[in-house]
Amino acid sequence: MNSVEGVVIASRGGAPSIYLRNITKAYGETIALSDVSLDLRAGEVHALLGENGAGKTTLMKILYGLSQPDSGQIEADGVALKIESPRDARAAGIGMVTQHFSLVKNMTVIENIALASAKTFAIDLARVRAEIVSASTRFGLDVPPDAIVSSLPISLQQRVEILKALMSGCSYLILDEPTAVLGPNDIDSLLEVIRRLRSDAGIGIVLISHKMAEIEKVADRVSVLRRGQVVSSSLANGITSKELVTLMVGEQQSGAEQRQRSASPSQSQSPILVLESVGVTREAGGLSDVSFAVRPGEILGIAGVSGNGQTELVNVLSGTTQIDSGTIVVEGRQLGSNTPQSLMRAGVGILGEDRHASAVHALQVVENLILDCVEKFAGKLQLRRKEMLSHCESAITQFEIKANPKQAFGTLSGGNMQKVLLARLFSRNPKVAIISQPTRGLDVMATNYVRSLIAQASKQSTAVVLVSEDLDEILELADRVAVMYRGSVVGIVDHSEASRESIGELMAGIAK
Amino acid sequence: MKARFVLRASTPWWRGPLLVGAAALLTILISAIMIRWAGGAPIPAVRYMFISPLQSRFGFTESLLSATPLVFTGAAVAIAFRAGYWNIGAEGQLLAGTIGATWVGLHAESLPRIVGVPLILLAGMLFGALWALTPALLRTRLGIDEVVTTLLLNPVALLIITGLLNGPWRNSESGFPDSDVIADSTKLWIVWPNTRVHFGLALGVVVIGLCWWFVGKMSGGLKLRAVGLAPNAARIAGLPVERTLLITALASGGIAGLGGASEIAGVAHQLTTGISNNFGYTGVIVATLAALSFVGALLVALMFGVITVGSFSASRALEIPSQIGQLVQAVLLITVVCALVIQKYRVVWTIKRSEGRK
Known part of the structure; x- marks a missing residue:
């Protein structure tokens, strides 16, 4: 798909820009990026949207020199750039804040920034301090310079990371899912920082995210990646959240068969797994008030844009994350604590989202x-x-x-x-099978086979909780679809009423 | 130039033996240079060190005797490492075992030997396990790194011995800081008449066999290996990861402590501050050289016994320092670890292209 090249979008006239041209990258037989082109402009927030594995992070790693493309090139103002390492990227004015911070936790903020920007053998900490103070005011990024990094909350550590990138002189800043680690209030102030960096300092920002709300708030342009290709690139005010979700999850694939469902799936039977107001307290990405029930022979699909609590939910049901509130009831018996052993004894089986980590x-x-x-x-x-x-x-x-x-x-x-x-x-x-991302990365044959296994298990009256980012998979298999948004279940829809549209609205957090 | 290590997709059967052979040759070569440097003739030195102990009955049995404690510490370290519990404290656990054994040995005069011997061995094992308990609890309850805690407890055990030998256990006849000789009823049997090879060696071989059987054949061993190879996957499969680590740590300490008891009851017959010639630390080398296989650990321990005895005769005959034996062991560790890395990874050399690459 090469439609993006040639798309001309008005921007602040003549602003410098960086072009990624026809980037292709494969890992073994998996194509991570296929002929992707993208441009970044100074003074603009460019949101990069896509599901896990769509290629967002790979693309940005290439731009930041952490990974080399198989083909394609990067240009700055018409001149080809050779970016073989983060150091090359920084020299070209590109900075990145990754999901995992690269701060030395036992050092102070000053020391961390001095470490990143030191060009001489001797470091003048007093000067660095003065620079930090002036940069903080300039960019609106207040940080306590003398604090030890580990004593700061995550949101401030993130500010230190951003400041570190800015002070090393970058004019383009890549933020890889910056809000994933933040609570709601901190998200708002981060978005404010992003706005200021764009408008006051003229920084070009790449915001990797899959949260509609924040994209709506700050993005000037939005590009959507799906399966390693750019499927859309447009001005942010020209596209709705709903359209973006549809672009992200893709159109219904032809030939997707519906599972044979019994007329009313065991409505008479009492539920075998009941979650009542289950909560996991986290600064960000926890669960709050998750309730649902699954009956024998029923498949409950859990849909949602990734990062809205699905992984936490699976961890709770596999016993690797302890719940802080609520109850889990299996076959009428409440679990004292949700350890892996107690869940297994109760008859709950699990297929984790990462098959490599499960064996x-x-x-x-x-x-x-x-x-x-x-x-x-x-x-x-x-x-x-x-x-x-x-x-x-x-x-x-x-x-x-x-x-x-x-x-x-x-x-x-x-x-x-x-x-x-x-x-x-x-x-x-198992009486209950928790199945997470069962077909991620599998070929068509294996995918179909795995799906038929899940259908077969429900026929033998196993209750199945199917967590998947593949909406087609959920629509094909599930009797009911629960949609997760910001760590809660925002709606449960019967399969007869479930459509890409109704689910998509719930996923985007725009339907009640 | 920059080297990168890339995981090999497959390993042909001949690569392992080839690399070990190369490592051995390299070790002999480097050792020869060192011996030359120390003023000795390399070729006779290598012959004294590796071959002459095997040519006389005395040399051979003394080699077996030197190997005995290493059989225990090698097994102790190997079983812990297999579970992913990085016990560097076999030295301290062995020393704790010598304390327990001496304590029984000094108080068991009136017992028959059939009672005394099991008692002294049991005491060594218990004290070793007890010495391993604190770091194991810290690791499994609080997640505190066991490498540091087990290592730091080693000198503590030695200090306790020094304290005991300068206090309550000071030799009652000479007044030197050596304990009295333990009761005859707790001394181990000599298994090879007219030599010093004692029951401890047989026990060590049995321990090796039990470890091999347990880890390779029994259900607990499968759990232990799974926990060591992929703790998270083991947790997902419902295995009790922390409990497995705790039990393995105690078993490892117990085996090292048994090695301590074997030294006291088998050869030394009294506690001295020099009771352990770094047996615990050498155990780490033994287990590593054996790639954590138990039978391998037995063979490496026996080889180290030969080198230890050989280096003494080389040093006497050629007037070079006897520490050359330890030097050979250390060089062997480095070359074999390199060989193990190369067996697993390919080395890819890239020429530095731009200044930006580090």
């Missing part, structure tokens, strides 16, 4: 397959290896896994890894 790469397929029920195969003096292998072989046949039981898990393809983990999940016959 031990260096162990064999068979060992990974039984890792959650090792005791079942424990003999008096040793593991009953033969039974393990025959269990594994039957799983391999049943789940169509292309693997040898004794092969290291890490050598499997993504689809086969996912099948092994699904086999592990379903061999427990």
Whole structure:
């Protein structure tokens, strides 16, 4: 898709700019960016929107020299730039604040900034201090220069990062999901800082985000990335949030089949998993007042723009994050605490969003397959290896896994890894299966197979909570769709009423 | 020029042995240079160090004796490292074991040997595990790095021994800071008549066997390996990660402590401040050289026994410092670690193109 080149958008006349031209980048067989072109202008906030894995961060890493493109080039005012490292990028006036700060926590603000901008062997801290004070007033970024960084709240640490980038003389600033770590009030003041940097200092800002509200507030232009391509680039006031969400999640793919659903999915049965006002307190990105119930044989889809609490919810249901308020009830029994063990005992199984983190790469397929029920195969003096292998072989046949039981898990393809983990999940016959991003990064065949497995599990009256960023997947499989926005469930829609439009509005936080 | 390490996709079967061979050759070469530097003739020195201990009965059995404590500390370190618990405290745990063993040894005169020996070994094991308990709790409850805590407790154990030997356990006859000789009923049996090779070596081999069996074959061992390789994945699979670490840490300390008891009851028969010749630290080297395999640790420990004895005879015959043995072990560690890295990673050299690259 090359429609963006040639799109001419009015800007403040003659402002300097940076062009990314036809950037392509592949990691192995995965194409992260395909012929992407983008321009950044001074004195403008350019929002870069897209789901996880759409290529936003990869693109910015290339601009900041953290990664090299396979083809394409970067130009500044018509001159080709060679950016091979962050140092080259900074020399070209490009700064970046990554999601993980690069501050030395035990040092003061002055020392951190001196560290970044030091060009001489001796450092004059008093001078750096004076520079910080004058820069803070100039940019409207108040920071306490003498404070130890670790004593500052996240929002101030972020300001230090921004100030550090600005003081090293950048005229373009990349902010990678800066609001993901902030609470609501801090978000507002950050947006104010962004506005001032744009209007008063003429800085060109790239704002990576997937939150509609803040894009509406500060962006001058919005580009949407989807599956490694720019699918839209336009002035911010010429496009609505709803249109942006649609662009982000894509059009319905033709041929997506609907799952056969029973007429009224087990309405008579009582729910097996009930979450009541579940909350996780965080400075940012927690959960508040999440309530829903799932019945046996039902698939509850959890939709939402990524970063609205889905990961936290899955962590709560896998027991890796403890809840601070509310209750979790399984089969009528309230869980005392949601540890992995207590959830498993209660019959809750999990497929985590990251298949690599859910298994031990260096162990064999068979060992990974039984890792959650090792005791079942424990003999008096040793593991009953033969039974393990025959269990594994039957799983391999049943789940169509292309693997040898004794092969290291890490050598499997993504689809086969996912099948092994699904086999592990379903061999427990869980009463509730929490399934997160089951088809992320899988090819079409594997995707279809994984989806059919999920449908089959619900037929055997397993209750399924399906968390996915792929709206098609949710619309195809779910009986009901719960939409998450800012850590809460903002609506639960029956599949008969669920459409891309109705869900999209809830996802964007614009429908009640 | 800049080097980058890139993970190898596959490893042919011959690369491992080839690299270990290269590491051994390189070690001998570097050692030879050092020996030359110290004023000795390299070729006879290498022969004294690696071959002559194997040519006499005395040399061979003394090598076995030197290897015995390293079998224990090597196994202790290997099992902890396999679980991802970085126990650098085998030295302190072994020393704690010698304290426990001496305490029993000094108070067990009237017992039959069949009771005394198990008792002294058990005491060593308990004290070693106890010494490992604090860092293990700090790690599993509060997340405090065990590398620092286990390491720092090593000199503390030695200070306690010094205190005991200058206080309550001062030798009652000579008045020197060595303990009295332990009761005969707690001395280990000699397993090779007319040599000093004692029951401790057999016990060490049994410990190695048990560790190998447990980690490789039993359900607890699978859990231990999973926790060591990917703690988060283990947690997701519902494994009790913290409990596994705690138990492994105690087992590791217990094994090191058993090694201490074996030294007291098997050869020294009394506690001295020099009871451990850095056995715990050498255990880290032994386990690393063995790539954390237990059978490998046994073999490396035996090889180190040969080098220790060999370096003494080399130093006597050629008038070079006996520390040359430790030097060879250290060089071997460096070359083998390099070999292990190269086995896992490819080294890609890139020529520096622009000034910007660091």
